[in-house]
Amino acid sequence: MKVVVVDDEKGIVDGLQKMIGRYIPECEIVGVAYSGLEGAKLIQERQPDIVITDIRMPQADGLDMIQLLKEKDCQAKFILLSGYADFEYARRGMQLGVKFYLNKPVEEEELRECVCKVMDEIQEEQAKLQEVDELKQEVSSRVMESALRDIIDGDSDNTAHVDELLQIACIPIDRTQLVCVLLEFESSLGSLMESGLDPVFRLIDHMLGQYRGVYRFRYLGAQVAVIVTHDSAIEYGELVRGFQRLKEALFSKMKLSVTVGLGTVKGRANEISISFEEARHSLSYKILKGAGVVIAYPDIMSMSGKRQAVPEDMISKLEAGLDNMDEGACAGAIREIFHWLEKEREISPVDLQLQCLSILLSSARKLSLEQLQQNDFLGRNLLILDGLSRYRTLERMETWMLQMIKGIIAFKLEHNIMKKKDVIAEIKEYVSKHYADAISLAELSARFFINPYYLSQLFKQKTGDTYLTFLAQTRINKSKELLEKTDLKVYEICQMVGYSDPQYFAKLFEKLTGCKPSEYRRNPPIA
Incomplete structure (x- = not known):
């Protein structure tokens, strides 16, 4: 002192x-x-x-x-x-x-x-001031992270909405170049959760210090999303080398093995979600490229993508095992099929996914679609295949396929099966109960075992709206009810329906209802 x-x-x-x-x-x-x-x-x-x-x-x-x-x-x-x-x-x-x-x-x-x-x-x-500063920083980080999630999972066509979210996330709209990257750690990051991901984030900031803006946050499970922005051209080869150096530094300094998927550089803010989807697609090639590598989107686009079907005689062996309820014969047939797939290393993960789907549907083709929909396990896993990035090796995919075949056999012996709900109806019901929580598209995809990109497309196809639009409308409808029936302040209602920024809430409310929250309270609609 x-x-x-x-x-x-x-x-x-x-x-x-x-x-x-x-x-x-x-x-x-x-x-x-x-x-x-x-x-x-x-x-x-x-x-x-x-x-x-x-x-x-x-x-x-x-x-x-x-x-x-x-x-x-x-x-x-x-x-x-x-x-x-x-x-x-x-x-x-x-x-x-x-x-x-x-x-x-x-x-x-x-x-x-x-x-x-x-x-x-x-x-x-001093301790109290530090506590207040840390709380302010945490709130600011959560608001920024929520906005970034909405940007990368959102609808790239809605430019005005993306601009609003960029302002909340403190990302300058006039940056001329941007690119999204997705890091997937080979561990669950459990050892880091006690102290938080700050050491990882600090290393990311240090290794990418040449760029004007680097925004990073935990995305899903053991994945960290990174958005890089710059006010001049981003040289793609140097960016790839930068993430290669980051990957090596994470291992040498923190003993963390990571696989990196890079999207391509974009010149417009509303293309962030496109670059992120490219990064996620690049990461799915981990099953073919192996773990602990940097995978750039242009590289995987240059792959040939063979589409040769699994030989019919192999499928016939599998069907015979299923007809006889012989798990051993099915396991042998699956091993033979995957030995054949191992030789086809040039196929893309999408084609590999189609091959697996073809095998499973061939195995189950004597079952009706209605029967498949009746079984929760088969319905989720056969009709909705999750992103292949969760399979680190072909061996793990083979194990998963064996589990599915066992499920088909069990299904054939099963009776009195409850009818399965439509997955979009389930999601809408879940959102209507948990609208106040931070339920991003990524979190929903994990909860309902659906690929985030597929879920986004399916939701719009089934409902006519994007998921974010549905969530916003659900929250605003609840806020209207609270404005009519309670004396709660607007900022209290804002927090109760899942928003942390009252100004953003007020703008969204006015956009969806045509009036400000205070005006709505003074002149509620006549029933």
Whole structure:
């Protein structure tokens, strides 16, 4: 702690310096003064934490000096040196916020006890300020992360909405170049969750420091999304090399193995979601390229994409095993099929997915579509194949296929099956109950085992609206109900329906209803 001593008696100043140096090693004397005016100037220059000052001094007394400094927003804590006859001075000192006093002559124990109390108060205030700053930063980060999620999962056609979200996320709209990248860690990031992802984020910021803007946040599970922006052209080869260096640094410094999928560079803000979908598609090639590599979208687009079907005799063996309910024969047939697939390394993950779907539908082709829809396990996994990025190797995909075949066999023996709900109806029902939560498209896809991109397309196809539009309308409808039936303040309703930014909520409300929340409350529609 930095200390300044102000007293017109040199002997007292010297004595306090010696006592503090000897008995309070936590403090450092950074200056002394012998009048109030001299003390005020010195304190403004040195910015001490603690000031020990006499009350009675020439030119300006201690209280005049304190008042002058308070007017200049001085944050130091003051200890007044006073005699027993200085009660009126002490009372004025209390009016100025002074809480600490020492009587002359000053005793060593009293000095240490008083200074320690002041230091405790300073540390407590600093801790509270730090807590408030951290809370503000956390709220700001959550608002930014929510906006970024909506941008990358959203509808690229709605330019105005994207611009609003970019402003919330503090991303300048006039940046000329941008690109999205998706990092997938080979661990669950569990070891980092106690301390948070800050070490990873700091390393990302450091390794990509040449770009004007780098925005990163946890996307889904062990994935981290990164948006890179720059106010001049982004050289793609250098960007790929930058992420290669980042991948190596994450492993060497933090022992984290990561696979990186890069989208292409875009020149318009509303193309962020397109670049992100490219990054996610690139990452799906991990099953063919292997884990722990950097995969750029232009590279995977140059692959040939063979479409040769699995030989019919292999499918026939699998069907015979299914007809006989022979799991062993089915397992042998699956192994033979995947041995054949291993030789076809040039096919794309999409084609590989189609091959697997073809195998499973061939295996189940004697079952009706209605029967498939009746079974929750088969319906979800046969009719909605999740992104292949979750399969790290062909061996894992083979294991999954075996589980599906076992499910088909079990289904053939199953009776009294409950009818399965439509997945979009399930999602709409879930959103109507959990609208106040941060339910992004990525989180819904994980909950309902659907690829996010597929879910986005299916939702629009089934409902005519994007998922984000449906969520916004659900929240606004609930806010209208709260405005009509409660006396809650608008900002309270904003938080209750899942928004953290009252200004954004008000804009969205007006956009969807044609009036501001306050106007709606004054003139609700007549039933």
